[in-house]
Amino acid sequence: MDARTVVEPAPHIQVESLTVVYEKPKAAGTLIAVSNVNLDIARGTFVTIVGPSGCGKSSLLLSIAGLVKPASGCVRVNGKPVSAPGRDRAVVFQDFALMPWRTVIDNVRFGLELQRPRGLTGGDLTERACRYVELVGLKGFEHYHPHQLSGGMRQRVGIARALAVDPEILLLDEPFGSLDAQTRDEMGSELLAIWERNKKTALFVTHGIDEAIFLADQIVVMARDPGRITKIISVDLPRPRTVETTDSKRFIEYRRQIRECL
Amino acid sequence: MKTAPALVGITSFAVILLVWESAVRFGFINPFFVSEPSAIALSLSRAARSGELWHNVTVSLREFAIGYGLSVVIGVLAGALAGRFRTVEYALDPFLWFLYSAPLIAFYPIFVLWFGLGVPTVIAMTFLLSVTQIATSTLKGIQSVNPGLLRAARSFGATDRDLLWKVVLPATVPMMTAGLRLGIGRALMGVVVGELFGATAGLGYSISYYGALLKTTDMIASLIVVVVLGVLCTQGLTAVEERFDSWRTF
Numbered sequence: 001m002d003a004r005t006v007v008e009p010a011p012h013i014q015v016e017s018l019t020v021v022y023e024k025p026k027a028a029g030t031l032i033a034v035s036n037v038n039l040d041i042a043r044g045t046f047v048t049i050v051g052p053s054g055c056g057k058s059s060l061l062l063s064i065a066g067l068v069k070p071a072s073g074c075v076r077v078n079g080k081p082v083s084a085p086g087r088d089r090a091v092v093f094q095d096f097a098l099m100p101w102r103t104v105i106d107n108v109r110f111g112l113e114l115q116r117p118r119g120l121t122g123g124d125l126t127e128r129a130c131r132y133v134e135l136v137g138l139k140g141f142e143h144y145h146p147h148q149l150s151g152g153m154r155q156r157v158g159i160a161r162a163l164a165v166d167p168e169i170l171l172l173d174e175p176f177g178s179l180d181a182q183t184r185d186e187m188g189s190e191l192l193a194i195w196e197r198n199k200k201t202a203l204f205v206t207h208g209i210d211e212a213i214f215l216a217d218q219i220v221v222m223a224r225d226p227g228r229i230t231k232i233i234s235v236d237l238p239r240p241r242t243v244e245t246t247d248s249k250r251f252i253e254y255r256r257q258i259r260e261c262l
Numbered sequence: 263m264k265t266a267p268a269l270v271g272i273t274s275f276a277v278i279l280l281v282w283e284s285a286v287r288f289g290f291i292n293p294f295f296v297s298e299p300s301a302i303a304l305s306l307s308r309a310a311r312s313g314e315l316w317h318n319v320t321v322s323l324r325e326f327a328i329g330y331g332l333s334v335v336i337g338v339l340a341g342a343l344a345g346r347f348r349t350v351e352y353a354l355d356p357f358l359w360f361l362y363s364a365p366l367i368a369f370y371p372i373f374v375l376w377f378g379l380g381v382p383t384v385i386a387m388t389f390l391l392s393v394t395q396i397a398t399s400t401l402k403g404i405q406s407v408n409p410g411l412l413r414a415a416r417s418f419g420a421t422d423r424d425l426l427w428k429v430v431l432p433a434t435v436p437m438m439t440a441g442l443r444l445g446i447g448r449a450l451m452g453v454v455v456g457e458l459f460g461a462t463a464g465l466g467y468s469i470s471y472y473g474a475l476l477k478t479t480d481m482i483a484s485l486i487v488v489v490v491l492g493v494l495c496t497q498g499l500t501a502v503e504e505r506f507d508s509w510r511t512f
Contacts, residue, residue: 065417066417067413067416067417085416085417085418085419086419087419089417090417090418091414091417093410093413093414095410097408097410097411097413097414099411099428099429099432099433101432101433101435110415110418110428111418113428114415114418114419114420114424114428115418115419165418
């Protein structure tokens, strides 16, 4: 066999010299949020992006989602350039972004309604939404409205909504950022448990170092002014990971490494 | 001990009626100025039996329905367009601002000049008084849609039409219905004011007619009918509001 044909499979997501620029409000010039970033993400890996506020980590994620237009450079998914949101990607937002007038089940159904996978009736969509409500542990809360739920439960809805459309790539933008520490750890473990089932490619933005290590196969460390990648660390910790993982020597070593870069 | 709000309300209402009635009966107050509840009830039943009440109510309600209906259609449309297009908003802004702060009753004479005395002028008054409230509430409702929800919908591939039907409209409904509810009160004001001066039938006409004849009892009877109509219309819309708005019970 020709040696060249057995090279690594093409990355699932390719970010090529991506630059994202925002207009500052009130015409005070522009803000370079992401500057010339290159990043390859392999299929089925869990990648976390960690860095201080304003380092462009969310902008990077939203560009991959197709919600932010790059000033230059491009994002490719499966080799194809991204210009808009697509069925292959789903986003979980920091502020949950649930429709307050929809119940839990209808919020989970929301993405499905918009995408209407072929050959599925309204009943099929509800049934599928039901399965995902159960998957995130909200059975019994189907008919609650978001304001009746705790922050952690709301984000479970957000995760179920994203998973329900069965995307190839899960993009999570500081999903646990507004939750208390204990709920955050719990949600992290549960997210991993769900992810282990089918190992979708996952990109998870956070400013929590421990969270970044605990979840990741690979950690992308970013710095600000301008937003750029300073280091990529491969995490070699056995899965499934538990609370004990965070006490291991290696975990502490990763923590030290990341601190140094920040 | 727990007391039901409705019970307390009814009791206080009954007490006032009783005080009113006895104050007149025992000669503390001259009935010429305030009439008395029993006489008003008699007047109402007389008007109901003669068909006068029904006639006045239908005339007023028709004017209300047309004027308020126009307000709803035009107000919602204008508010929605202003919410969608900045240019429309800027173009409408001075008018809304003006209509909001001007004493609109002052327009009455010029409407008489344009439409003559009678139903069209009443309808114009009704429309003018209620349309601003509805347009501004719709506009404010659309502007207050959380951009995060729009972004989330777009992340799932929502088209512009999806955004309108699945995000913007449902998010706007609570504020819009609040505007519709406030608009009812203002529209009724338009009906009554319009009829006070230049009509030949209707509840406002009946108030000013009996007022001119110094028939206090019949005048207050018509006044009560107007109040009851206002309460009924507002209650009706509140019921609709609660149906659409159950998620807003914070």
